[in-house]
Amino acid sequence: MKVSRQDHYTDTIRGGVLRDTPQRRHVYDLLRDEHSHPTATEVFLRAKKGMPSISLATVYNTLETLVACGLVKQVHVDREPTRFCPNLEEHGHFVCEHCSRVFDIDLAAERSQQWSLPAGFTITHHEISLRGICADCAKSEIQNPKSEIR
Amino acid sequence: MKVSRQDHYTDTIRGGVLRDTPQRRHVYDLLRDEHSHPTATEVFLRAKKGMPSISLATVYNTLETLVACGLVKQVHVDREPTRFCPNLEEHGHFVCEHCSRVFDIDLAAERSQQWSLPAGFTITHHEISLRGICADCAKSEIQNPKSEIR
DNA sequence: GATTGATCAAGAATAATTCTAAATCGAGAA
DNA sequence: TTCTCGATTTAGAATTATTCTTGATCAATC
Numbered sequence: 001m002k003v004s005r006q007d008h009y010t011d012t013i014r015g016g017v018l019r020d021t022p023q024r025r026h027v028y029d030l031l032r033d034e035h036s037h038p039t040a041t042e043v044f045l046r047a048k049k050g051m052p053s054i055s056l057a058t059v060y061n062t063l064e065t066l067v068a069c070g071l072v073k074q075v076h077v078d079r080e081p082t083r084f085c086p087n088l089e090e091h092g093h094f095v096c097e098h099c100s101r102v103f104d105i106d107l108a109a110e111r112s113q114q115w116s117l118p119a120g121f122t123i124t125h126h127e128i129s130l131r132g133i134c135a136d137c138a139k140s141e142i143q144n145p146k147s148e149i150r
Numbered sequence: 151m152k153v154s155r156q157d158h159y160t161d162t163i164r165g166g167v168l169r170d171t172p173q174r175r176h177v178y179d180l181l182r183d184e185h186s187h188p189t190a191t192e193v194f195l196r197a198k199k200g201m202p203s204i205s206l207a208t209v210y211n212t213l214e215t216l217v218a219c220g221l222v223k224q225v226h227v228d229r230e231p232t233r234f235c236p237n238l239e240e241h242g243h244f245v246c247e248h249c250s251r252v253f254d255i256d257l258a259a260e261r262s263q264q265w266s267l268p269a270g271f272t273i274t275h276h277e278i279s280l281r282g283i284c285a286d287c288a289k290s291e292i293q294n295p296k297s298e299i300r
Numbered sequence: 301g302a303t304t305g306a307t308c309a310a311g312a313a314t315a316a317t318t319c320t321a322a323a324t325c326g327a328g329a330a
Numbered sequence: 331t332t333c334t335c336g337a338t339t340t341a342g343a344a345t346t347a348t349t350c351t352t353g354a355t356c357a358a359t360c
Contacts, residue, residue, distance in 0.1 A: 303359085307354100315348090317346085322341095324340090329334080
């Protein structure tokens with residue numbers, strides 16, 4: 001529902017000193033509508049369709065702002081380009097080594113704090129990333145197998 | 151014990167087509183002796199002490215080779231420079247946001263496969279990285295608090 | 301000793317991201 | 331409305347980790 005999305009964006013953006021600019025709204029809406037975990041460059045390319053004048057620097061700035069606001073999350077896969085994710089729920093990511101798609105993985109809430117840390121350590125953030133083969137690719141592998149995965 | 155270390159290195163390196171070169175042995179020994187998860191550049195700087203002629207390119211090549219052999223693992227922390235780790239046990243990493251040190255975190259074996267994946271997905275690899283404040287920094291924070299963590 | 305393929309070294313190239321500096325914009329003050 | 335000032339945007343330069351290229355070197359085998 002569009003209303004609550006706009007509200008969350010508006011509340012968060014307007015709550016601070018930040019301005020609700022066309023660029024920010026455009027990038028945010030774009031991210032909310034896609035669940036493909038785009039990179040900054042991909043966001044830039046998609047953003048240009050509806051706003052041809054937007055610059056890559058603005059996309060980087062905007063994404064940084066949205067992350068700082070907590071409106072989107074960064075996803076890191078090895079040292080590949082950072083991806084951005086509008087899913088604010090507790091979750092990890094699965095990257096298919098064959099098609100490179102990134103999938104959200106639900107993390108059972110009860111497991112999230114069960115790390116056996118040494119005494120005195122405090123967690124502020126965690127990132128779980130899994131690699132492997134997704135169901136689609138596993139299926140097509142069976143039909144036309146190729147050994148050169150990766 | 152030095153013997154088993156050398157054996158593991160030797161077995162692995164000699165098992166394939168790979169040569170046991172002074173550079174490779176030097177870098178490997180260096181990594182085994184430190185548990186500080188150095189970056190390629192840090193490995194390079196340390197390696198130069200015992201082998202002044204070694205080049206950064208060789209360090210990169212060597213690390214890549216050792217990773218491919220399974221003798222060391224890569225550690226990724228966001229998009230920071232890749233770090234290298236001689237701990238082959240199943241483990242994750244904790245990065246202190248204050249001192250930037252990286253700590254190995256034991257992952258209870260029974261937990262390692264408990265991800266609730268969609269049907270048909272296969273995991274080949276996973277990386278768990280936690281962020282927070284380590285015990286040392288938590289202690290010194292109490293003594294002279296600074297709000298500008300990060 | 302010659303050959304051959306692996307390895308090494310130096311520096312160029314790449315690519316994601318950040319920085320810089322100037323132009324523009326927008327909200328509130330006058 | 332017009333002014334002002336700080337936030338934002340933009341283009342392009344700069345940074346930085348890493349990879350690539352190319353020629354030199356080395357070590358095992360012929």
